[in-house]
Structures are given as C-alpha cells and as structure tokens.
Amino acid sequence: MLEEEYQQRRVLPPHLRRVEPPEAPFEFAIRDARLADMPAVREIYNYYVANSTVTFDEDAMTLREWKAKFSYLHKLGMPFLVAESPSGQLLGYALVTPWKQKRAYRYTVENSIYLGPAAAGKGLGRALLGELIERSRAAGLKEIIAVIADQGAEASIALHEKFGFEEIGRMGRVGFKFDRWLGTVLLQKSLK
Template sequence: MLEEEYQQPRRLPPHLRKPAEQEPLFEYTIREARPADLPHVREIYNYYVANSTVTFDLDAMTLREWKSKFAYLHKLGMPFIVAESPRGLILGYALVAPWKQKRAYRFTVENSIYLGPAAAGKGLGKVLLGELITRSKKAGLKEIIAVIADQGADASIHLHETFGFHEIGRMGRVGFKFDRWLGTVMMQKSLK
C-alpha cells in the first residue's frame, strides 16, 4: 500500500500552491491607418508573401507601392484600419479595395486582412473583419468579396462564414507559388 501512495504525485493544498501565471491581456486599439503605419503594414504583408500562400504575390511590396495604394484608397474613401498595441506596435490591418476598375463595380470591394505572426490566433482577425464591414457600410459600399487561397485557409473561410459570407465559386489552378498550383475560394456578402 505504501508503494502505491508514493507512486501518486503529491500535491500541495490549494492555499499553499503558487498562483498560476496568467497570460498577459491582449490589448489593442482599432483605428484608421495613417501614412506612418505603412512600414509596419508592409512588413506584415511581406511576411505572408515570403512564407505562405494566403497571398499570390511572389515579390515583396515596396514602401513606395504601399504609399501609392494608401493614397488611392484614401482618395476613394475606402476603409483601411489597423490594430495598434498599447506600445504603438501595429498588430494587423484590414482594408477594402475596388473589386474591378470599371465604374459599374464602384459599390463592390474586395477585403484583405493580415495579422502579424504574434497576433494570430487571438481573435483579432474577427474584430478587424467586423469593424471593416461596419466601416464599409458607412462608406456606402454594397457588396464585399473575399478571395481566399484554397489550400491552408480553412480558418479564413470559417471567419468569413461567421460574418455571413457565402461561397460563390472556386477557381482551380489559377496561381503557381512555392512550386505548386493553387486555386481560390470566392465568398461574397451583401452590405445591406
């Protein structure tokens, strides 16, 4: 019997145990993107260019390209938001851009949401997408499209479904990255 007692791990009574260390709170503020944010936005995006298939870009975007994109979206009144930590770090961003250049498409946009690697898996994508939808409605936009890689993007598909996006189509083998063919899942939400 004594042998069995020693095989069981001994535990201190609760009042004598060391308190469990709590994970620090994940704090951030959502706000409009500013030109000063663009180097951080570029770094977040370029991480995905180099390390994943969530974007089909093969070349890193330059700061000049981001400045041009920012000016274009600002001129059109398109929402472009960032999540900022209390220390001023940009944790992620979300934006909408015109779906197509033809004027008849002017009320339809495509969304983009990217998180810094340290911010992934903490619910920030959900907050950014919710805020992006709200701001897109306020901007008078009517339809929002998500174009999602068909491999390894289940979380993104699920996130969009949570907000009422519906799959409207798939395109197979339209991109070639990291020595493999990739397709896309297209989803759409009406902003009524």
C-alpha cells in the first residue's frame, strides 16, 4: 500500500467525524448604568481589587461607596455605562470621572473600564471604550486620560492605543500591592 493511500484511510469519512457545535455569539447591549446595577458593578470591580494589579485599590469598595460614586457622576452628567447580556447579567462597565477637582480641569476626565472575568477577550472592552468616547464627546468633554498599571494591563494599553490614545508619561514605583512596586502608564486622547 502506498503511503498516500494509507494516510487517506486514517482519516474518518465526513459522516463519522464529530462536528463541534458552532460557538454561540457573544451578545450584549450597552446602556446607561442605573443605581440598581451597583451591586454587580461592585462585584466586578472587587474581583480586580482582590486578584490583580490593574487597580491599586487594596480594599474592596462597599455598595455604599459605589452608590455615592454613581450619584456623584450622575449629578455631573458624566457617562457611566454597563454592558448587559440578553439574560440581564452585567458583563462589564465603563465610566469617566473628573481628572482633578479644580474647576479648570472640568473638561478633562479619567476613564475606567472593567469586565467580568468571563467577558474578557470577546470584544466587549472595545465596544465599551468606543461608546464611552462618543458619550464623553457628546457630554462636552474635551480630554480623556487613562492611568493604567505598567504590569499586568498590557491588553488595556493596547486597547487604548487602538482608539488613538497616546502615551504622555510614566510614573515608576508609585504603588505597592501584593508585595511589589508598581508604576503607571498615562495615556491621553483629545475629543475635539
């Protein structure tokens, strides 16, 4: 028997091959956050507090703190978005907060995007950031700053760069978490 005949016989005929079912599409809707979303937002954020260096927070945020933050951002007219699955599960969120408290900074904000662990790597971060930029522009904001950990957040840096954020600086050894020093990368995007 020739080698090529042998190889053909080793392959199962199509009717006997196991067919993998197609992966269900990852579906979500982006909408404005509501006060009732804060327990799920808190859970997503606190996962990163406990398990990563993408946030320098070391203590979990309480529901009271999240409700106060929501009310503050709502009062200022700042975009605060959530992504929701068709079944109503919160998959992630994105928001902007004032960069600094002084009045002269009123058109400059810092963005934050956090995804539930099961929602990462499926295009949700890209969708949230794109919508957040558009909503920030519509709100009359002019500059968005991203402050990203210099270790463990490479995907976030790459995502922001794809949306036109440019690196404007780095700060080394400004945070200490999980027994190691961490720095930040600062990126900026103009919304003019």
